[in-house]
Amino acid sequence: MSTETVTVINNLTGERYELPLRQGTLGPPAVDISSLYQESGLLTYDPGFMSTASCHSSITYIDGEQGILLYRGYPIEQLAAKASFLEVAYLLIYGELPTASELADFEQVIRRHTMLNENLKSFLNGFHYDAHPMAILVGVVGSLSAFYHDSLRINDPRHREISAHRLIAKVPTIAAAAYKHSIGEPIIYPRNDLRYCANLLHMMFATPCEEYRPSLLAERALNLLLILHADHEQNASTSTVRLAASSGANPFACIAAGIASLWGPAHGGANEAVIAMLTEIGRVENIPKYIAKAKDKDDPFRLMGFGHRVYKNYDPRAKILREVCHQVLGELADTNNPLFELAMRLEEIALSDDYFIERRLYPNVDFYSGIIYQALGIPRNMFTVMFAVARTVGWVAHWLEMMSDPNNRIGRPRQIYRGPVKRDYLPISQR
Numbered sequence: 001m002s003t004e005t006v007t008v009i010n011n012l013t014g015e016r017y018e019l020p021l022r023q024g025t026l027g028p029p030a031v032d033i034s035s036l037y038q039e040s041g042l043l044t045y046d047p048g049f050m051s052t053a054s055c056h057s058s059i060t061y062i063d064g065e066q067g068i069l070l071y072r073g074y075p076i077e078q079l080a081a082k083a084s085f086l087e088v089a090y091l092l093i094y095g096e097l098p099t100a101s102e103l104a105d106f107e108q109v110i111r112r113h114t115m116l117n118e119n120l121k122s123f124l125n126g127f128h129y130d131a132h133p134m135a136i137l138v139g140v141v142g143s144l145s146a147f148y149h150d151s152l153r154i155n156d157p158r159h160r161e162i163s164a165h166r167l168i169a170k171v172p173t174i175a176a177a178a179y180k181h182s183i184g185e186p187i188i189y190p191r192n193d194l195r196y197c198a199n200l201l202h203m204m205f206a207t208p209c210e211e212y213r214p215s216l217l218a219e220r221a222l223n224l225l226l227i228l229h230a231d232h233e234q235n236a237s238t239s240t241v242r243l244a245a246s247s248g249a250n251p252f253a254c255i256a257a258g259i260a261s262l263w264g265p266a267h268g269g270a271n272e273a274v275i276a277m278l279t280e281i282g283r284v285e286n287i288p289k290y291i292a293k294a295k296d297k298d299d300p301f302r303l304m305g306f307g308h309r310v311y312k313n314y315d316p317r318a319k320i321l322r323e324v325c326h327q328v329l330g331e332l333a334d335t336n337n338p339l340f341e342l343a344m345r346l347e348e349i350a351l352s353d354d355y356f357i358e359r360r361l362y363p364n365v366d367f368y369s370g371i372i373y374q375a376l377g378i379p380r381n382m383f384t385v386m387f388a389v390a391r392t393v394g395w396v397a398h399w400l401e402m403m404s405d406p407n408n409r410i411g412r413p414r415q416i417y418r419g420p421v422k423r424d425y426l427p428i429s430q431r
């Protein structure tokens, strides 16, 4: 650890505190304030964690100013162009790219864990027919701990690994089952002869009476989308997983908490919200009206798929997806896709508007992902579910990293209390 320090001076009392600086391999240094309260009685205040590093991590690095995203040091552009999703999953979890035999073994392990306990089906069937697939996903993933309690000793590395494999393998099966339930079709079992993405498409689109052969284009596009969504350091859902895990909760409960956090429109729900917004805008002529709404402080409307807490120049994932969107729509002979045309115009108009320029608001990954999902025939209410399938790998990687850290402590933020000061209870007759 660096011996450099930062001095904090309390101007009210004149007291000075030396706080150590912590430096990672990349990125800005962090002031270590962990001893501040004990030494000074002062808390720090940072709503939304704008300036707070919550942990050490070796998984993903983001440089928001430069638009850089690295998984275990490898640029996202290289992984997106060359790797398979399970290869990236291995990288995120084990820290290194797999050799051919390591990858084959990993694929085999994941394949052998894709089936669900048959009794889970009755739990799934308890959901109302019009339940949102994300609601089903949160519930069913949380319930996995009731079915797979033979691997829940979180202090045993082998148990942790088995749970990690189970989650990566079973979440796609649950995701597809949630979709099947929402359209009233029977669940389709996984097929071990298919690759991960092809299997997911098979479980979503095959029926007992008809086989579904996913096109190579769909498989390739899904592989790319899953890679781009696999991890993104300490975002809201990953931080939720870490906070849940810090109490020693089991991994299935922690990942269910992450899925719940992902669902919101400010996070993973944005891909669904983008398509809803584009559909509502409807025509290019209406764009100025919606831009004006987005700029109006009295109007809660925001341009969905725009802005990012960390990326202030561009989102490298959006840059990749913009290109892929062109390719996918081109190969599907869908270049006149009205939503895509609308999205391109919206992007152009927003990016030349002072409001968006001043606030450095650029399209994020979800601005384009929904259009690709839609072109691949994936229904809108499944977009965030697809994101959850991908991000399960990141959540699991963070959970494993955290669980193997001997310095892990329960996460317990403090607050600035603004409620009433101490007062005495009044009997009801005197109120």
Ligand code: ACO
Pocket (backbone or CB within 6 Å): 048, 265, 266, 267, 268, 270, 294, 295, 301, 302, 303, 304, 305, 306, 307, 308, 309, 310, 359, 361, 364, 365, 366
């Ligand atoms: N449309 C219009 N104005 C916006 C938008 C937007 N999409 N995003 C931010 N702003 C404005 C805010 O009103 C604020 O303006 P002000 O300074 O005049 O008050 C300023 O830009 C800063 O915005 P914050 O909300 O403070 O930024 P924050 O970092 O907290 O939020 C977020 C980031 C949640 C992504 C936000 O940009 C947003 O809501 N975007 C739309 C939803 C979305 O696309 N989410 C997906 C995120 S990526 C992901 O999870 C995969």
